[in-house]
Amino acid sequence: MIRSFTCAMKFKINICKEIKHTGVLCCLDWSKNDEIYTIGDDQQLFKWDTKTRSETQVAKLPEDFYPNDLQWLCGNRSSNKSTGNSSGNKANDSLLICSNDGRFIMLNRSARAERIVNAHVGSINVVRWSPDGTGLLTAGEDGTIKVFSKLGMLRSTIIQNETPVRIACWSANSMSIAYCTGSFIAIKPLAANSKLIKWKAHSGSVLCMSWSNETQNIASGGDDCQYKIWDNQGSLIYASFVEDYSITSVEFGPKGLYLAVGGFNMLRLCHYTGWAYSNMKFSSPPIGSVYSIRWSKDGSQIAAGSGTGALLFAHIIEEEKASRNLKAKTISRKEIELQDIVTRTIDTLDFPDRIIKWEIGYGYLVVATTNQVHIYNEKYTNTPLSIIDARPDVKVLILAKKHFLVLDSATVSIFTYSGRLHLTPKFPGLTAQLALLNEKILSLGLHYMAVRDCGDESLIHVFDLIPGASRQNDITTCHTKTTVQQIVVSRAGAINDQYMVFIDTNRDIFCTSLKNDSTFEIHKIGTQVISTMWASEANILVGLHDASYTIWYCPGEACMDPTVVALTKYTFHIPELGKNIVLENFEGNIVTLKSSGALYPIQVHLFCETLHKLLNDDLWVKALSLCRRIQDSILWATLAAISSKKNQLEIAEEAYSASLQIDKVKYLQHIKNLPPNSYEQMAETSVMMGRSNEAETILLHNNKVSEAIQLCVRMHRWERALDLAKLHKKEPDLEWILQQRKNLYPF
Known part of the structure; x- marks a missing residue:
């Protein structure tokens, strides 16, 4: 019987008391982990500090410029492909804003306009930088999707539809574009002669869409009051229950683990497969529909604009992880609660900076904040074992028995639990690929x-x-x-x-x-x-x-x-x-x-784990005794496989016999009749394990050429046998090979 227990997380939400924008706030994006830019129909561009909740007016755009979307291209997202080095220069930062009159504008970090481009006839609904930072796309009411260079030069018109394109976004590798028209979602690969994938996603219009860089899943929300999860071939993974109102925003987190969903007076935190962790309703005061949800670069917090112009900030709390008898839970942005299930003691760890990523396992708790990595032993949580200086953008944290791995935008580093840097892995092209690495491929x-x-x-x-x-x-x-x-x-x-x-x-x-x-x-x-x-x-x-x-x-x-x-x-x-x-x-x-x-x-299987521990300590007699006592077929087969590899022929023979593998028993008896520890016996053992190339190498390295030729003939590797005979000038063996081949295939 399978028993279950629930795990819950939720958003801790703060609503800015003072509304700075008039009308709907649907344009915002993060420039740093603690800095966000917003712009509304009043053409005012504000910069917000999430630590102090304070704002600064950065610029005032022209009065005839009514924004529909914006996105930051930060320096660490662009890479120099010729050198393979990431560019972290602030001079490369660029803010992209599009309007309802077909223009988009590029602003630098000083809010100075660098480019103004007339791109579409009618409104531009969405504008997006490519993940590699080398280009951008625009989609508009004229039904076209266009790709521009980083400097604003038109490269190509990808899509030409008769109906408006409401949303468009890039794939993680910048080689495909997903877009929505009406109730349909389509994926257009940019490679030549590639087939368009298109499917009906909702019974009403599709209002929002997000494409996860990590899982490659697509989330969509529509007028039918549902949000759905799709794979990149259009197969449905998850469909929510029908809500009371339309779904106006969906956004996958940069780590691929979470999905934020917004609707009328509603904000929901979901797992990336669709089911909800928590659901927040706003009744006092009502904020209207939630638009333009954006995750911070480290994936620990979000910002969202609302229909009333209110700006929402939220971060994840009550995330739980357990290892052995220790359970940990985040209770605020800077606090983790540790509970020992056996002793029923509770400790609270308070960190000086906001927690970005944390893991528990192998007797250790490792916490990455915006400036440091803290390492704790689960038995002594009062003081950290070590504190390591780190970058503010830790993306991946993986624990192993002896080491742990930290991935940020600059390096992959492997540390010991004493805090010593053990290894900095490098391979050609690694620096340019850091933004694409995740837990699945690392x-x-x-x-x-x-x-x-x-x-x-x-x-x-x-x-x-x-x-x-x-x-x-x-x-x-x-x-x-x-x-x-x-x-x-x-x-x-x-x-x-x-x-x-x-x-x-x-x-x-x-x-x-x-x-x-x-x-x-x-x-x-x-x-x-x-x-x-x-x-x-x-x-x-x-x-x-x-x-x-x-x-x-x-x-x-x-x-x-x-x-x-x-x-x-x-x-x-x-x-x-x-x-x-x-x-x-x-x-x-x-x-x-x-x-x-x-x-x-x-x-x-409990006894299989015990068997592995015994064999790892070379306790073969105890392992054999365990199998004799339990008399389980999987246990016997496991012992047979491991003992064969470790050249424990007597034990392997009994184990295979108990598993009713008579052919292997007879072959083992043949191996045992060979001289002990001889090269022939070693080669035959390799053959039994399926490593015929290894067996041939053993014989050749020990001047057993005729035996290697006979092995190739037994394995029906005729061409290899002839090559060996010619190479080593074995004329009798050459004639013998031809005779064996003739006897086997007389016609």
Whole structure:
């Protein structure tokens, strides 16, 4: 039976008491994490400080300029592609504002107009900088979408419709544009000869839309009083209940975890799959419809304009995370409450700056604020172990057993829990790709760190974390055949038992070894997997499907043999949880799933985790005794796979016999009859594990050429056998190969 408990977060909302704009406030955007610009129909441009809630009038636009939309292009979003370095110069900051007479204007940080461009016939409804900062798009009532250079020069007209285009936005890689006309949503790839994807999204007009850079999902809201979540192929992921009023604004957070939804006197915080954490109603005073929601760059707070001209500020509180017996919860912008479930003690940690990102696990609490990273041991929370100076834009924080990773707009850094910088991974093009990295394509394990290349999405860069000389430029690259969507690296096990698992665009899941001499032999171990995660204490893997999950109890050792993979995995169907299930955590032998705001802890095979711990400590006799006592098929198969890899032939023979794998038992008996620890025995063991290339290498490196040729013939690798015979001038072997081939294929 699956038991659940709910988790809740909400917005802490502040409404500016003094209304500075007349009419509807629908134009605003963040320039910094604590600075926002607004403009209304009164043509006044204000700058607001979120710390003090104070405002400053920056400029007064011409009286005939009625704004419809604005967006900041900050220096850290633009990159110099020739050098690969991010540009953080304020001179590159540019504010883009469009009007209802077909013009858009570019302002610099000093509010001086640098460009005024007549772009459309009629009103421009939306204007957006591209994610890479090299261009911008405009969409208007004339039904056209145009792309301009950063300097305001027209590049091309992408779309020409007979009906007005209300909303348009870029994809994360700037290679596609999504837009809305009437009740339809369409995606137009910018590549030549690409097919337009179009679908009917709402029964009424689409009023708002947002495209997540992290998950690639699209959120939309319309006159039919619903908001919906779509994938980038137009398939419906989530549809809300019908609200009382139209949905006027939707916006994904920059981290891809949250969605903010606005309507008439309503602001809602949602999970990125659509279900709501909390719903705030405004009755006293009423503020009208909520327009133009914008998340701050660090994803911790939002600003929104309303139909009455009021400006709303909100930040997330009551975010909860748990590890072992410790539960943590944010209670304000600068405070975290720690509760020990066993001792029932509660401590409150007060930080000098606003909390951006925080994680708890492996006995540590790591909190990133706007200026520092604080590291706490869960047993001594009165004083931090260390405090590290950090940038104010920490985007990703990942904890592992020995290290933790910090990603900001400038670097990827790996620290020890004592606060010492351990590694700064680097690979060609990394600096230009920092804005595109996220938790799905960045993984930190016990001994390795892996990151997918955003330029070539079929490349994975692997760094080892072994103590010693700096290895920031000592990388290995894994080439895959398809685009990689998610990567995860082992979080437990010995250094020679480290594995990497990745999911591709076809939702197939693959496994490969991360040994120092690894050639990244990739093996497929499953299909139709949405997300995956390693256990924190053993090399056990969980994969999530649409309405089920699968546990692989030894994917690394079993991946070479599909038969062993089938014996060492278990799939459990959970249709009662629905389709929008999220894999939240895998700590110990407990998998935590999240669905519609509820957490569902599920226990995996307890004895398999115990078996892994025994084998990791080389306690083979105790492991065999455990299997004999429990008499479980998955347990026996797991022992067989691991013992075969570790060359424990006696134990592997009994384990395979208990798993009814008679062919493997006979092959093991053949291996045992060979001279102990001989090269032939080592080669035959490699063959049994599916590593035929390794077996051939062992024989050739030890001058066992004839044996290597015989191995190739047994494996029906005829061309390779002939090449070896010719290379080493083995005339008798050459004649023998031809005779064997003739005997096998007489015609």
